[in-house]
Amino acid sequence: MLISEIIRKKRDGNCLTDDEIAQMVQGISNDSASDAQVAAFAMAVLLNGMARDEAAALTLAMRDSGDVFDWSGLPGPVVDKHSTGGVGDNVSLMLAPIIAACGAYVPMISGRGLGHTGGTLDKMESIPGYVATPDNAVFSKVVNEVGCAIIGQTAHLAPADKRFYGIRDVTATVESIALITASILSKKLAAGLGSLVMDVKFGNGAFMSDFEKARELAVSITEVARAAGLPCHALLTDMNQPLADAAGNAVEVVNAVEFLTGVRREARLTEVVIGLCGEMLVTAGIEADRDSARILAQAALDDGRATERFGKMVAALGGPLDFVENHQKYLPVAPVLWKVPAPSAGHVNAIATRDVGLAVVELGGGRRVSGDAVDPAVGLTGLLPLGAMVEKGDTIALVHAQSEEAAKRSQSQILSAYDIGDNPASAPVVRDIID
Known part of the structure; x- marks a missing residue:
């Protein structure tokens, strides 16, 4: 025809x-x-x-338009997770090694930052020497030996999607649920997965702000995945505030290392990480129910096995052998650290999360156009969550910038994004599970 x-x-x-x-x-x-x-x-x-x-x-x-990985020789199940993107979402950095420590294999093919959302690949590339786009042989070797590898999409993986998305991007057709579904799943199926878990975000910092539209996408992806022979669950998670208290590239890697080593674990971030791990271990057949799966994932995190896997993955892909122990020595640091003071006393009532992400882009931590270079050192840390109580002058965020001028501009953006008042807000971070 x-x-x-x-x-x-x-x-x-x-x-x-x-x-x-x-x-x-x-x-x-x-x-x-x-x-x-x-x-x-x-x-x-x-x-x-x-x-x-x-x-x-x-x-x-x-x-089938390009390469399709075959992991049939591995002694355990192959599983991955995909997020629709958010601010302060560094979940992949902790999740992949946790799952590997539990006996599954995670060939994670990730993307770069898009618009106001950060990209896992940009975060990993802030680690000196880390090769985010290895050839297929190296990728396979690392997955086999370490159990997980976080890399970027090659030109030979679902190439039809690359051209199709480029045309959709300039013809106002990106929003099609069916085409979003096919775009995500074609790359995941090409990665040779045995099962998949989706993190579909909603809220003012998400690609889809409306919960019902986000749920429609989650249902579409899980049902189409199953029709294509891929078991798939989805979590619907709140992005009305940054997930971690850091947004940027190197600063989110620091946050991830501190999470893995137990130095500091924020409650919302922990809930999403362990929640996704639980669904992954169930879909992979490692555990029969999510409660047992979450206990197993938490144990792999707490006893240091996940941290060990992360360090081995970084080293195997070209990063420092002692990165976990000495990450502060290796990661780039911005010369200016600027405190953003609360304009009044009260509680954090609302956060314009998309604007927080755009503040990182303006600092140089993201791309205005696709060819822009990314500054891995800049970003935001200490971002207060919804409901936090502050006194006038308390620090609501720390800006990591290349100049005081850039820091002052970022301060203005952060102050505009934060609403301080008398009605503390709270909401569960995991709103629904599609299984």
């Missing part, structure tokens, strides 16, 4: 066959479909949606 006829069929609200979807994806991969045709197809899907079986067929076709 002609590409134009496939577009016409979807434009008219009809379901496509697996062969028609495969032909469309082939056209995206080999450029036999023009940019205009790909855009038209994306708009037709956005307006008319896709049935679960259609979305599963699209996911599998995009998976």
Whole structure:
């Protein structure tokens, strides 16, 4: 069938066959479909949606457009987690080694920062020597020997998705639930997973602010994943405030090392990390129920096994052998540390979380455009959570900046993002679990 006829069929609200979807994806991969045709197809899907079986067929076709990893030789289950992105979300850095310490394997293929949200890959690259984009042989070796590896997407992994997303990004079709689902799952299936757990965020710092829309995405991903043969659970987590009290690259790595070693563990961050670990261990078949799985994950964290795995992963991918013990010596540090004072006494009533993320971008810790270099040293620490009580002049955040001018600009942004008043807010960080 002609590409134009496939577009016409979807434009008219009809379901496509697996062969028609495969032909469309082939056209995206080999450029036999023009940019205009790909855009038209994306708009037709956005307006008319896709049935679960259609979305599963699209996911599998995009998976098969490039390399697909095979971990069948491993002695344990292969599982991963994916987050829809947030501020202060460094969960992957702790989660991967915890799961590896529990007997599963985590080939985690992560992304860079997007808009106001931080990227796991940018965080890992703040570690000197760390190779975030190794070749497939090195990636496989580290996963086999350490149990986990956090790397970036290669050009040969679901290449159809890369072109498709680039066109969607400039044609106002990114918001399609079916296309978001296929984009995420095609890369995860190409990574050769046996199961997946999603962290779908909602709130003012999330890609999808509305809880019901976020839940719709979570249901779509879990159902399409199962239709594609991939067991999948999802947590819906609150992003109406930064998850960790740090936002940036090196500062979030410090936060992660302190979490792993037990120096400091924030309650909300712990709840998300252990909650996701529990679902991963259940979907992987390591434990039969989430309560037992969470106990197992907490034990791997508390007895130091997860910290040991993290150190081995960093070293195996080119980082310092003693990184965990001496991380402060290796990580870059911004020359200016600036206290942001509370303008009045009261409680933290609300936080414009997206604006906090944008403050990091303005400091140089994120990208305004895709080609921007990222400054790993800058960021924010000591971010007070919702409900915190302050007196006038108390520090509500610390700015790590390259100059006092940049720090002052960031202070203004933070003060605008924080609402201090008399109605302390609190909400559970994990709102729902789709299993």
